[in-house]
Amino acid sequence: MLTHAAEDYLKSIYKLQEKGGKVSTGILAAYLDVKPASATGMIKKLKTMKLVRYERYRGVTLTETGKAIALEIIRHHRLLELYLFKALGVPWDGVHDEAEKLEHVISEDVEARMDEFLGYPTADPHGAPIPDKNGVVVQTASVPMTDLQDGQSCVVAEVSDNDSALLRHLGSFNLYPGTAFRVIEVAPFEGPFTIDIAGQQVVIGREVAKQIFVDEVQDPDNV
Amino acid sequence: MLTHAAEDYLKSIYKLQEKGGKVSTGILAAYLDVKPASATGMIKKLKTMKLVRYERYRGVTLTETGKAIALEIIRHHRLLELYLFKALGVPWDGVHDEAEKLEHVISEDVEARMDEFLGYPTADPHGAPIPDKNGVVVQTASVPMTDLQDGQSCVVAEVSDNDSALLRHLGSFNLYPGTAFRVIEVAPFEGPFTIDIAGQQVVIGREVAKQIFVDEVQDPDNV
DNA sequence: AAACTAATTTAGGCATACCTAAATTATATA
DNA sequence: TATATAATTTAGGTATGCCTAAATTAGTTT
Known part of the structure; x- marks a missing residue:
């Protein structure tokens, strides 16, 4: 071992x-x-x-062997994050650090039981993909929020998981994976983003936007 | 730490x-x-x-400080055992080894959430008492099964938790904490126990009986 | 009390995984 | 191409926690 x-x-x-x-x-x-x-x-x-x-x-x-082991650990980590979040109600800004410790000691048996409890999920609470038992990862073709333009609509796909303060910040705006929002205006000179999220108007700093990845981008005229 | x-x-x-x-x-x-x-x-x-x-x-x-830490680890261990058993369905002969690894890395926050999920329990799946958050242990005055005599009735209070094979053996007889049985006959010369458990007649070896502790012992004439 | 036995401690080593400081190699600049 | 800078490696040291083997202490027996 x-x-x-x-x-x-x-x-x-x-x-x-x-x-x-x-x-x-x-x-x-x-x-x-x-x-x-x-x-x-x-x-x-x-x-x-x-x-x-x-x-x-x-x-x-x-190497192939090394990659297989890496994916196994990542699978442990992400399944644990989701389990802690869903089964025990650990807030999403706390699951990363907890999973970091548990991922090295959890058995394959317990992992399989959590997997079953969760209904064989494919993403963790931050939207990161959970590799399956054979190490197969389904990557979604998400795009950094900083690529968005005025008027575009999208859905949060994934956010960085290692910064607890960032996660609390995003949580206060309900910016969880799956949440839809529309860009109202991107400020010039690398400025912040003003977005519409469930009717609420919210301002997102550039540095924060860099940590957000989105899916299903649609231009306003496509609506 | x-x-x-x-x-x-x-x-x-x-x-x-x-x-x-x-x-x-x-x-x-x-x-x-x-x-x-x-x-x-x-x-x-x-x-x-x-x-x-x-x-x-x-x-x-x-010392007092050392004892407090010991009780904290024991609390982690026993809460984890019960959680794995009840929430994830890990068989009772598997929870000890798993908890042994997890007890050192689980946070107080996650422990508190498991405690709440379980309804603030006082005993683990093997009947061992779970110390409370302040390190207070409620010990039941249980008695070794080897002290029992012909005809006495009792309830399983606690069994040794560290021998997986023993636990599977006991499980095959339904000898879990809380299970009632009656001694039919104790064989002479340090021999085995024949007991009645839910109508079934079962023979328990001496060495196995030493690992079982019972409560609420009643003589046949008290019935 | 001397001698023997069993338990315990000391001494010296090994593996892991980190560190700092010095030496080396690669790369960019003039 | 020579030199300066940045990245990397080597060398040597620390702490943890285990080991074996030898020395010591305690306790028992005669």
Whole structure:
């Protein structure tokens, strides 16, 4: 069995690899909040286990085996988040940290029972896809909110899950995955977004908008 | 925060202390399945943290602070066992090992939510008392099954929780806490017990009977 | 009381996973 | 192409928690 730290490294390499191929030691270390020297050490260990491909100074990628393990941990994490949210009513800004601890210790049996309880869900409370038992991920073709123009309508697909304060902020506007809204106006000079959400007018800062991904974008004349 | 290992030591010292005052290094090491030398090392560390009283060659006892932490971990463990059993349908012979891993990582918030879901229970699936939030334990005055005589009636109060095979065996006879049975005959020479349980006649070995504790014992003439 | 046995502690080592500081390699700039 | 800068790796150190083997202490027996 792998250590918790090794599992965290694999999970992080997977996520960073998703947006940009090879992962550098420095990026990985920053993501995991450890020093680059520590990342080098763990990467070497993962290489001896044939879980990553690695050439010094050239970055790291997951092997098929490594990817399968990463997806298993991510599945644990997202199922746990949804379970904590739905079964125990943990607020959505709290489920990430809790799942972070539980994902390494939960058994496959308990995971299967949570999966069944939840009706074999495909997304966690932040809209992130839950890989199935075989590691198959169904990715939706969502778009960053910052790509939206005046008048466009859409549905929240996914939001970043690791910033608790951000999630509380979004929650206060009801900006959960599945929620529909319409862009009233995008301020010029990289300014904020004014949107209509269930009749309410709300202003969303640029930095916050970058953390929101949307689906089903429709232009006003398509309505 | 304490390490998982330190928490396990405190929990084990508490349990051993319950049946016999001071706890020797050797007994503790055997209980935790480590070598006596390892136990000595941890005991010294716990002493510097003022969680145990310890004099070399003289055994170890918990301080008030150490006892409070031990009871907190035990509360986590038993609430988790009951939650896994009731909410997720994990069989009672599986909940101990699962809870053993989860008890160190579950938050107080999630624990409180499980407690509420379960209706503030006072016993786990094996009949062991669940300490309350303040560490208060309500101990029932149960008696070992091996003390029973021919004809006596009683109710299962508690069974050992750490032997999965034993629990499956007991489960096959419906010998859960709360189940009533009557002793038909105790075989001589430290032999087995023949009991009546819901009309069925069942034979229980001595070694198994030692792991069963019962309540509300009544003599046949009291019926 | 001396000697033996059993329990316990000390001493020295190993693996994990982090750190800092120094050395190295790669890359960009002049 | 030489040099400066940035990224990365190596080297050496820390803490946890386990181990084995040797030394010590306690308790029992003769």
